[in-house]
Structure formats: structure tokens, C-alpha cells
Amino acid sequence: MIKLVQTAAALAIVVSAPLGCDKAPAPQSAAPASAAPAPVPPASAALGAPLVLSANARSGTSADGTYTVKWEVVGGAIPDAEPFAIAFAVTRADGKPVAADAEVFVDAEMPHHGHGMNFVPTVKRRGGDTFLGEGLLFHMPGRWVLAIDVGEDGVRERTQWFVDVE
Secondary structure (H helix, E strand, C coil): CEEEEECCCCEEEEECCCCCCCCCCCCCCCCECCCCCCCCCCHHHCCCCCCCCCCCCEEEECCCCCEEEEEEECCCCCCCCCCEEEEEEEEECCCCCCCCCCEEEEEEEECCCCEECCECCEEEEEECCEEEEEEECCCCCEEEEEEEEEEECCEEEEEEEEEEEC
């Protein structure tokens, strides 16, 4: 069950699932967490039509207010200790489109445990200002912080949400 909880500081999602540290994740072809995340390819390398997000997509504003990011889990729910993907859209507060050469990254960490995910997700631009982040894996219960970074003209800004996995 996913329960959306709105707070003044962040958007929290509570996922009720029987997860444990002893459950080994399925083998992955993604790069190990020690590798640098791959930036999104330029718009000219778009893989298809822009993604359409549902009315249930979560929304947040980046740290300096430059971007609004909406995201949702592909398939509707975060699976139990299995890889998943998110679809997301990035818009600029000033109405300009996100630059074709913008760098976009997705990451998640568990601040209370001092670690992140075991794999580095990949991001692909899907057309317009929509993106697909693949290879996310919340391998254990607890509080995760999901982050989407957007970099343009040498400045990177972060939007983040709490995701509680129980």
C-alpha cells in the first residue's frame, strides 16, 4: 500500500511491504553504485514521444525554485526489493523549456543508514521535458530520499522527496 503524506518540508510516501536486508536483489546489468551516474542524452537522442504523467504524479519544487518536477512510478507501485522505473517531467518556473543539453540525474539514499542504492539508475530523455529513470532499487525498509537533479549552464539544482518503505 502506498500512502501519500504531505508535510511542510517534503512529500512523504509510505510504502507498506515486507522487505528486509537479507533479501538479495535480482541480478542487475546497471553499473555499480561506485560508478558516476550517466547524464541524460541530449534531446536529439530522444527515444520516443514525450511521456504523459497521470494526475496522481507527485510534484516538488527545486531548491532555488527554478524547476518544478513531477514524477510517478512506472506501473503505479514501488515493488518489493525489485528494480523499478519512474517517469518524470521537468518544467522551468520562467516558462522556458529545459535546455536540450541539460544534465538530469536520479538518485536515492538512506541518510539514517549512510548509504544509497546498490545500483546507479539511468535517465533517458523521452521528448519535450519528460524523462524516464530506470534501475532504481530500494533494497531495504526505512526512509529513503529520492532526488532528481537538473543541471543547466553549469548550475545543478535538486528536487527531493522522502519515501518511507516499511
